[in-house]
Amino acid sequence: MSDRYLSFVNSAWGRRLAQAIGLPQPLPLQRHRSGQAGLANPVIVAGAGRLVAPVQRLFSATDTVSATPATVKAPSTLKVQGAVFDASGMTDLPQLDALYEFFHANARRLAQHARVVVLGTAPEHCAGLPQAIVQRALEGLVRSLAKELRRAITVQLIYVAPGAEDALDSSLRFFLSRRSAYVSGQVVRLEPPVDGAVAVNWDKPFAGRRALVTGASRGIGLAIAQVLARDGAHVVCVDVPQAEASLQQAAASVGGSALPLDITAVDAAAQLQAHVSQHGAFDVVVHNAGITRDKTIAKMSETAWRSVLAVNLEAPLHLSTALLDSHGLNPGGRIVCVSSISGIAGNLGQSNYATSKAGVIGLVQGLAARAAARQVTVNAVAPGFIETQMTAHIPLMIREAGRRMNSLSQGGQPIDVAETIAWLAHPASGAVNGQVVRVCGQSLLGA
Ligand SMILES: NC(=O)c1ccc[n+]([C@@H]2O[C@H](COP(=O)([O-])OP(=O)(O)OC[C@H]3O[C@@H](n4cnc5c(N)ncnc54)[C@H](O)[C@@H]3O)[C@@H](O)[C@H]2O)c1
Known part of the structure; x- marks a missing residue:
């Protein structure tokens, strides 16, 4: 069934009217089409945990713009299609400030339809109280960013258990692509895979199945x-x-x-x-x-x-x-x-x-x-x-x-x-x- 309001506020005078009287202005979502590159590109990879390496492996060198928390205070004018922040190594409350610094500096760099993923360690896998608190706090950040970034940008939190680092690819490929256009504010937990490592054909993953x-x-x-x-x-x-x-x-x-x-x-x-x-x-x-x-x-x-x-x-x-x-x-x-x-x-x-x-x-x-x-x-x-x-x-x-x-x-x-x-x-x-x-x-x- 067609959504007439969505079409209307994206027409020239519909947009003007919506702006004038303060109506919501949803962007039509961009969905995956066969033949398109799967991953958002370029993406900023930030943070400093055990997941930076598996994330960077996923992208070719030209796909990513690396930014450590130390360098994010100098925002570039380059628009990015996504951001991945590895917060899995955060163990103490003051470290949460790095999230403020990163998203404060980079929120405006995110293009329309950008994909944002925060990576963490689930509280049930944390060694001590401060670490468990910090990791639980990520949920509040992610759910808030998903509400305020707007412009069809989606934001998710993936908790990666120790031993599941190499099982991140399928989830990142989904959440950093147009396939997840209508999924936002979600918290997903990865545990060591039930079936071990598998050889995957990323173009036709279900071939022969x-x-x-x-x-x-x-x-x-x-x-x-x-x-x-x-x-x-x-x-x-x-x-x-x-x-x-x-x-x-x-x-x-x-x-x-x-x-x-x-x-x-x-x-x-x-x-x-x-x-x-x-x-x-x-x-x-x-x-x-x-x-x-x-x-x-x-x-x-x-x-x-x-x-x-x-x-x-x-x-x-x-x-x-x-x-x-x-x-x-x-x-x-x-x-x-x-x-x-x-x-x-x-x-x-x-x-x-x-x-x-x-x-x-x-x-x-x-x-x-x-x-x-x-x-x-x-x-x-x-x-x-x-x-x-x-x-x-x-x-x-x-x-x-x-x-x-x-x-x-x-x-x-x-x-x-x-x-x-x-x-x-x-x-x-x-x-x-x-x-x-x-x-x-x-x-x-x-x-
Ligand atoms: N449409 C939504 O907004 C929405 C939201 C939340 C969840 N869902 C869920 O998504 C699923 C699909 O929803 P939809 O909107 O496509 O519904 P739909 O009514 O268009 O399709 C449901 C299909 O299930 C088949 N079905 C019903 N009883 C069956 C039976 N006993 N054996 C075999 N087939 C049977 C129907 O014949 C029909 O083809 C449902 O489980 C629904 O509860 C839909």
Whole structure:
């Protein structure tokens, strides 16, 4: 669905009017297109921790403009597309001042759509109290910068555990590229990878891999299938048998195969296992299928309550455990679930949906260790307001509020969710496990 306000304030007289009366002026986001260079360039690399070396390795010499905290007081006029600040070595409170110095000197150097990443050591991995405090403080900085830098600039914090330094590439490539256009203010933890080091084809990371995507006949599911196929996967598209015509079309459009299946059917796991026996195990499973049956709880029927929990929560749990236990997922496999910010913040009229989507967060957190034992990761995305058929049915005023109540002042597109899932499903993302990443433009809900 088109966002008329976004187009209007980016027209010549719309811009003037918005400036004159102080209306929000969101910039249309720039998203990744095939054939584009992935990484933002040039990027300033600053700070002094154990992560500077892996960050610099990622860029060629011409990609980066190095700036240590000692030199940032002399800002250059060169605009940069991004900044990475390694704060992982900070152990005492006065060292936080280096962050002020760096961002104070460089905030205006960041071009529109720039990407900013702060790297840290998670407080649970810190040796003493001052270090744990300093590292926890980074969250406040990052969430504030994500709110105030504006101009479609995004800011994230990646906590890198000792031993995970060499597993940084897939996350940096995602957060320093246009693939993460609608992800901002997020905190991600990297642990030593569940599956060790892997050789990666960065252009076609899913080449030779099989992915299963539920709810793939339209909306976000179709975008996920398209992105995984673009990046080399053979995608098995699942949707209800009633949607078979559009499912066949979707599968054909991505060069994949169609598997009509109601994921809540009593024999759904058995049908998947039969598919695996015939065609081989999966490398990626994306539990995207979801439904809403909104009503306040006093007016909600038991069927509305039950059906939402069955599709959104019980089926992903049942199918994930069945696939894990029957070796239906290869080592190095990835399970990605789709939660929602309703599951984080709660939502009026969505007690069933929010319960199911909060349960999905419990699922990924609870299943992560068991999956890791099989060299598989389990993560979730939590989309905010995404422009789909689901949100097109929301009444106008509520829809407008949903679109604007985030730091980027606009709704996301299905591809924003799909790109985030592709990062979590990436063969080199074995260090990301049990995490929930919001794709919401830093929505104010549940923040
Ligand atoms: N659109 C948003 O703003 C938004 C926000 C947060 C989360 N989400 C979540 O993203 C996911 C996709 O949302 P969407 O907007 O693309 O929805 P959609 O309604 O357009 O697509 C959902 C798909 O799931 C399929 N499905 C439903 N029940 C199924 C079942 N029992 N078995 C197999 N397939 C089934 C549907 O047929 C449909 O094709 C959902 O989990 C949704 O809760 C969406």
